[in-house]
Amino acid sequence: xxxxxxSPATLSFSPGERVTLSCRASASIxxxxxxxxxxxxxxxxxxxxxxxxxxxxIPARFSGSGSGTEFTLTISSLQSEDFGVYSCQQYNNxxxxxxxxxxxxxx
Amino acid sequence: xxQLLESGGDLVQPGGSLRLSCAASGFTFSGNSMSWVRQAPGxxxxxxxxxxxxxxxxxxRDSVKGRFTISRDISKNMLFLEMNSLRAEDxxxxxxxxxVPAAGTQPFDLWGxxxxxxxxx
Numbered sequence: 001x002x003x004x005x006x007s008p009a010t011l012s013f014s015p016g017e018r019v020t021l022s023c024r025a026s027a028s029i030x031x032x033x034x035x036x037x038x039x040x041x042x043x044x045x046x047x048x049x050x051x052x053x054x055x056x057x058i059p060a061r062f063s064g065s066g067s068g069t070e071f072t073l074t075i076s077s078l079q080s081e082d083f084g085v086y087s088c089q090q091y092n093n094x095x096x097x098x099x100x101x102x103x104x105x106x107x
Numbered sequence: 108x109x110q111l112l113e114s115g116g117d118l119v120q121p122g123g124s125l126r127l128s129c130a131a132s133g134f135t136f137s138g139n140s141m142s143w144v145r146q147a148p149g150x151x152x153x154x155x156x157x158x159x160x161x162x163x164x165x166x167x168r169d170s171v172k173g174r175f176t177i178s179r180d181i182s183k184n185m186l187f188l189e190m191n192s193l194r195a196e197d198x199x200x201x202x203x204x205x206x207v208p209a210a211g212t213q214p215f216d217l218w219g220x221x222x223x224x225x226x227x228x
Binding site for chain 1: 142207213215216219220
């Protein structure tokens with residue numbers, strides 16, 4: 001099973017700041033990496049697929065990069081609605097696996 | 108409206124059974140692979156099982172193999188998860204999720220709101 005490790009566990013930033021989240025796979029997953037955003041009491045929302053392709057309707061302030069085992073999600077200018085948990089997921093191997101999530105708090 | 112709506116979650120004793128359902132609407136249900144993903148209280152997301160657009164290609168995570176059965180009724184736009192021999196560690200919010208319609212395994216672009224399963228005596 002491929003283990004996905006996200007860092008840090010919690011982040012706290014002010015609106016307008018640039019935020020970078022990391023995700024590491026225990027083995028190469030090529031570019032089969034997705035990022036999700038989840039607010040309390042809500043279902044996850046797909047942000048990024050293929051490591052760097054924004055999903056439909058996702059603002060341009062979200063960008064993804066990386067391949068192999070190291071991946072990054074960047075929010076170029078944090079908005080208040082961006083708080084919540086960000087999770088990465090690999091879909092290169094079975095079982096599909098998710099990271100434990102990074103909680104983003106707005107100062 | 109494009110949506111997934113889960114139902115069937117409940118409080119059940121260890122060793123018991125439940126059948127979860129997921130009603131799809133607003134899109135061509137037969138065009139997508141579908142999965143069940145769960146989230147234990149305060150924990151991360153955990154993929155459970157997948158079924159392809161035609162009802163084949165079924166895969167389970169090891170911890171539920173032999174206990175859970177995924178199925179779908181394309182004529183009724185429904186996805187199911189039959190859960191037997193339930194354990195405390197199966198306690199979670201269960202989401203049904205739609206894969207992006209493309210070749211190969213894809214991420215999930217549509218999720219339901221989830222149905223809660225609690226396994227406790």
